Amino acid sequence: MPAFENFNVKTTIDCKQGAVRAVRYNVDGTYCLSCGSDKKIKLWNPVSGLLLKTYGGHADEVTDAAGSCDSSYIVSASLDKSIIYWDVSTGAPVRRLRSHAGGVRCVCFNEDSSIAISGGRDNAVMCWDIRTRRLDPVQVMKEARDCITTVATNENRIYAASLDGCVRTYDIRVGELTCDKVGEPITYLAQTSDEQCLVAGCQDSVVRLLDCETGGLLFEYRGHRGDDYHIECGILSNDAHIVTGSSDGDAFVYDLLEGKILQRIRISDNGGVVHSLATHPKRQEMLFARRRDMYVFSTDLQIEEEQL
């Protein structure tokens, strides 16, 4: 277990796209995406804070975005009930997929980015074959009883967290749906890198660590405030620290094993909900979204020098 180092703010980016709804890293963490309430997605260099591209074409607020494994495409979800598959370099929408009956809340790619999985307010999880020109979903999973807040996938499973308090695991290999009922509305779901556990941010201001195999509750992390916000949580790349946003403008870093607060990151003194965050896939680095701004936090100071 590596020793914990405090996170320090590295970059603050005013996204200038209204409220930032979500911040995401690309596959290797060299770029980041911000989804704005002005219906646009912006591609940034998180280190320098340079705006690389703006993707506009949604008809409503963008709620989530994900980059493909080769970082050549972006898929984004919006409240306009559509999913757009973007070409990163040209900035043109390659495909617009409409089948959700409600606003789309979350989207993700599978490992080889051939399938996009989206979940929406219509309680449906949809799998889209993004490689072909098929405009209707490959599969629709309508088991959830409430809005889907997060979809996640790995080699053989699809996870869908819903506000009905269940994490549904669709095991493609086994052909089995496992419904793990937590009982509290789940606002966000993150996978550990060893794919053994799930980190579920719940509505009752608790982040819960779930065991994938048994479906047991491993730990509860308390300390932050969720209120009625959809606060996101994450796990750092070393699988040792859990991070979550808070409605009082802070971010909390918990120790995975002990559950104690390692750091309470004061993001802003002016309040504002830290609702979205993203963890760097490799480094000890995080992105936070608060109001109109995006913050990059990191432990090591060397990167800066490296970049320079």
Next chain:
Amino acid sequence: MDEEEHLHRFGTPLPALEKDVVPAKKPVAIEDQIVKDENGKRRFHGAFTGGFSAGFWNTVGSLEGWTPQTFKSSRADRATSRAQLKPEDFMDQEDLGEFGIAPQGIRTRDEFAKEDEQEQRSGQRRRKLMQPELGVGPIPGLPVLEQLLRPVRDKVAVRILKSMGWKPGQGVGPRQTRKEKRQATARNSKEQYLLEHYGAEGLPSHKETNEEDSNTEDEDDEDITFAPDDYEPIFHTPKENRFGMSYSGLNRDPILSKSSSSSAKPMQHINLFGEMEARANKKQLSIRGQAFGVGAFEEEDEDIYARDDMTRYDFSLADKKPKQKKLQHVQQRHVIDGFSEDKSAAVLQKPYTIDLPRDFQPRNWLQRRSRFAPMDKERAKKLETASEYKRSGLGRHDLNPDQRAQLLGEQKKEEKTAEEQPKRNPFKDRGKSLLERINARNEGFTKGGVITESGEEQPTEIAKEVKDANAAIQEKAALKTKDLPPAINSTGAFKPFLADEAKQLRYEKFVSSKLTDDKEVTEFLASMQPVSLSLWDREMEKKEFIQAAKIYRPLDGLMNDRFVSEANVEAEKVKEQEKPPEERKIVMERIKTMWKPTALLCKRYNIAEPFGGAMLEPENELKTKPKISVFDYLETSVNTKANFQTPSIIPKHIEKPKPKEVEPPPSPSPPPAPPPEVKIQDKATSKEEPSKLTFVPKTALEQAVDESRNKPISEKVDLFKSIFEDSDEEETVEEPPEKQAQEKLAALQEALGLPVTSTTSAGAQNVLRNTSPPRGIFASLFKPKKTDAAKEPAPPKFAPIEGNKLKIAYKSREERLRNDKELAMTEVAPEDIYGPKLPTALPQKPAAPEIQAEANIDARLKQLWQQHAPKKRKAEKWVERKSILSSEDSEASSSDESSSSDSSGGKGKRSKLSKPKKSHKSSSSKKSKKSKLNSKKKSKKSEKSKHKAKKKKSKH
């Protein structure tokens, strides 16, 4: 023609209409109306067409432009017209025209010009009084003649005034300085105003001219004097009649008559016609008489119907003229020479004046000028007395500050005199909204007080009165409606059984008892219901009551399961919020279900499909939520799943005889299975009569049936087994004859070359007949006991017969037995038989032994078939055996001898009972059939049953 020359024309004639030209309908628009001068030039142009044309074609000068005057030497003609230039020499032609600055035209001289023209020219305003009144004469407008003929010279008075230095437009009097004149004008205008509005009385007795304020004016122009302003006195015509003010009735004087009132008018100096007429009258020239009619200008006959009277004649010879002269002389004594006294002048009566008090203010008391005007004292007083009760009550808000002060013992202000009535503002309360008033006195509602318009609660006496009155009215109403059935009882519940009072009473009791348990309800009702009521009726009533109680429960109860009051919700919310965030133990639940990923998804994930894609396709959930309708709601509230109870009507008096029915030992056929029968009955009854009868199981079987009622069908197998095993045993007892028959039949078939297959069995026949798989209870029935079912003519047995449903259920056993007997005795009409039409031609054929044998086989097969075919017949018929057997035998034998196919229809009914015998017989007669069968097959009717045809085919 001559006359034309003497006529004079005035004005310009309209242009003569040309015949061909249709006059333009559209008038020329204003913007198109262009004024042109004589040269055809546009007169007005530019500056919004207000500018004048100038110069040559709106340019300066002439055609050549403006050229300066060339020098012209005047040396040659020095003395001649040098200063002879007139202004006209420097004028344009246009200036001298009609619209120019110096128009050169013929016009009347000032003396003869009309007043307005004169005024225009002189710039002087004529006296208003001097202007003739319009519309006084018979012809409206200005008098034409007067306009045409004008006096050439001024009136004498005017001439005198003029000679004295007066000019028209000036006033008369000594000349004034500027200051004086200003003062005079101010005074005059003031007086004028007063006079106009208030008459002579309004004028102040002595004028206080404020000379001081104008002293500051410059006094240096004292020497310049001005003529005084023309003062226009107002003439008041005395009122001679008693008409209303300013009323003038129709002029009763004849038109243009001498006595025309116009002559009385001061300004009408000329009355040409009057004079003429008068002269004509004197000369007696006017044509009189009714025969000629009365012209517009003629005086009407005075009185054509008047009797000639002697008074009209003058008998005196005396000359009257000198007398008149004398009189004139006498009268002229008081007048100046040359003048005569005005005889027409009416004596001016002094108007009575009333001395009014100084502070009198004229006012219409009936009419309130404004809502905010103070009330007059009388009315205020009246109102005061009317609202006396208010003060006697709690009229706290009606007290004015003084009264309040008085009550509080404060120092009273001196100005406020005690005698002054405390004027209450009646609008004070009116300002309050009704709601406020109600809020202020909302206890009035609970008290039953009366809130008046003024927002006051009436004293209790009034309330009491009202209450009494109300009570009286209610009593009256109650008396009136006593006979009528009350729609709503005291509890406000609906009365669904008004038609039957006793029932209603029972219902009310039932409702008030609030029983929920079915048994209790039954008992409770049984205690009330009359003995005469049948069991079924009782059941019905109970059901009705329960239903009615559900439907007609009070609205709040009805709505309770749908709505929750907001207060409750809020309270719950608050409660929830107040609850400390309890550390709810999260209990993880894991549910695993099958889920089939689509092939493409697996492919994209690079995973083999689970189970090689052999997973069951998840059934498409097409659960469309039905729309909520009122009917659904009503239905569900009454017939919810929870409320639903499988109806089970197994009347005891039917159940009892059952074992007996089953028991008859010689019966070769299986006994009727009671549980299915019950089931069928259930179905029927549940559809038609929703009455519930309690079933008290008696036998073990019944108990089993009762227990298994709620079990799924798959679990009922045991039950059915137990039931059918029972019958199996019986069957085993009767097996020998059955087996014998079967063996015999098989033997026969062998002999005939027919394949000995199970097709002979009734079950197989059935299967052939009805290809659809057995459903419902039959599915489970047939599975465990195939052979049994094959033997059993199950379907016809269970087939519900519409007409007999109730009979089955409720007939007593004796009745049923009797009925069955009757039915057995009587031949069932062939129409009742279901199936293909039977050949009618066959019996006509000679009954050859081969044919007979053939027919026998046919009959046998038919029997077999009919045994299993659903038939329209009484279900109980075949139950009775012993009683029919004797007759059966005879019939069967006779049918054998005679036409087989003919009676087969009738026989078919009882075929089961006579089965062993039949088979026996057929086997005996089959020996001779063998040879002929082949030859006969062509002649066989095609409409024979399906089985038969099949058999034939198989034979080939």
